[in-house]
Amino acid sequence: MSDASTKAAFLGLGAIGRPMAEHLARKMDLAVWNRTRARAEEFAARHGARVAATPREAGAGAAVVLTCLPTSTEVELLLDGPDGLEAGLAPGALLLDCTSGDPPTSRRIAARLAGRGVAFADCPVSGGTSGAEAGTLTVMVGADAATFARARPVLEAFSLRIEHMGPVGAGDAMKAVNNMLLAAHILAFGEGFAALVKAGVPARKALDVLNASSGRSFVSEGLAGDRVLSGRWPKTFRLALLEKDVRIALGLLDETGVSAPVLHLVGELFRHARAVLGEEADHVEAIRLIEREAGVQIRG
Ligand code: NDP
Numbered sequence: 001m002s003d004a005s006t007k008a009a010f011l012g013l014g015a016i017g018r019p020m021a022e023h024l025a026r027k028m029d030l031a032v033w034n035r036t037r038a039r040a041e042e043f044a045a046r047h048g049a050r051v052a053a054t055p056r057e058a059g060a061g062a063a064v065v066l067t068c069l070p071t072s073t074e075v076e077l078l079l080d081g082p083d084g085l086e087a088g089l090a091p092g093a094l095l096l097d098c099t100s101g102d103p104p105t106s107r108r109i110a111a112r113l114a115g116r117g118v119a120f121a122d123c124p125v126s127g128g129t130s131g132a133e134a135g136t137l138t139v140m141v142g143a144d145a146a147t148f149a150r151a152r153p154v155l156e157a158f159s160l161r162i163e164h165m166g167p168v169g170a171g172d173a174m175k176a177v178n179n180m181l182l183a184a185h186i187l188a189f190g191e192g193f194a195a196l197v198k199a200g201v202p203a204r205k206a207l208d209v210l211n212a213s214s215g216r217s218f219v220s221e222g223l224a225g226d227r228v229l230s231g232r233w234p235k236t237f238r239l240a241l242l243e244k245d246v247r248i249a250l251g252l253l254d255e256t257g258v259s260a261p262v263l264h265l266v267g268e269l270f271r272h273a274r275a276v277l278g279e280e281a282d283h284v285e286a287i288r289l290i291e292r293e294a295g296v297q298i299r300g
Contacts (some may be wrong), residue, residue: 004029007059008154009065011078011085013039015236016125017068019132019296020098023158024066027048035056055079059088064154066123068098071244072105072172079109091117092158096151098139100124100179100241102248103169106142110168116266122168123155125176129236136160140178142171154200175254179245183283184266185219190287193228195292203229204300219284229300235282241282243270 010021010026024030025047033052034040044051052058055078059065065085067075075097080088089095095113097106101122106159112119121143131137138161141148148164155162164172192215192236196206207229210220225234246267253260273286 003027003154006064007031007062009033009052009062010068011055011058011065012068013043014068014070015129015238016132017098018033018043019129020066020068020125020137020158021049022047022133024154027157028064031058031062032165043249054083054088055085056088059093061090062088062093064094064096064150064152065089066096066098067147070099070241071102072097072099072109075099075101076105076109079112086113086118089116089118090114094119094121094147094150094154096121096123096154098123098125100175100245101172101246102176102251103142104251106172107169119150120168121147121151122171124171125159126175127150127177129163132158139163140165140171142156142166142173144168165238172248176245176248176252179242180249180263180266182218183242183246183270183286184263184275185217186223186284187266187269187290189217189219190228190290190298193224193298194290194296197296197298202300203298207300223284226284228287228298231283231297231299233282233285233288235262235280238279239270239277239281239285240274240279242288243274246270249270278289 006028009031011033013021013034021111030049031052032040032043032049033055040051069075106122113120121141123139123141125137125139127137135158137159138160139155141164152162166169197203207224208215250267273289
């Protein structure tokens, strides 16, 4: 499937979509569409892809189409209208949505496309922009078995691990719970370290010891040193998108009847952080609010 003769399209060249599309452009005959067209033009010039003027044009003639937009709502809207993606998709095509989406909307999209003979899989990814650049993402797929088998060779272009989680929506559910835990770890790390620094423990020594102890996490091992202790706060994954993931996970918890008092509080705190820090803040910057409230900086 993933060879230069296969026509593919990628829609949504954002922070993570763009490096994913770069890998696909090396292996496939790729068309790109982006809401802000200039980004698609720059991508196409640099990576040898074609620019599609509309989502319909991107889908036309493509065997496989990938989308990576902020939420499932934008993906669903992209299908609509005479210039929409659905109008361009031919029977037999495959739509792989790499958005961290929500299960009910993904199921609705799958049912809608099935009526046209188009297969759908929710394929959210984990590993961040650095994982996308390195081609080492983890992909969590929700699809029937036949669609998963068709999706895998395409997804291999930018992934090290591709897992079939269950039917459509199961990939989104897995991703939402993963990110809910990331959100919880960010807050817990910030609160604990604000207290340690105020108590006079050097932040760098505390981080080294934590990372050799049982409370460590991806936040302490992968994010804290380079983003918090350095005071750099790079912007790679918007806090607004993580807040959206937390809401999706809360929807799943409600739907399944799990009361989840801890995670509901994480949801409230991230809603507050989004309201205060805005749409462009990075996800780790939630810790800045904790620092502000505690009157301390976690540096070292
Ligand atoms: P960005 O905000 O960087 O990019 C969003 C993309 O969607 C841009 O191409 C943007 O176009 C486009 N877009 C936004 N609104 C619309 C719309 N209404 N119609 C059409 N296109 C639209 O997001 P990311 O790339 O960071 O995230 C994309 C998805 O991947 C999200 O679901 C996110 O949760 C997930 N994700 C992100 C990770 C990361 O590290 N960044 C990690 C793992 C998952 P334009 O250029 O015009 O703004």
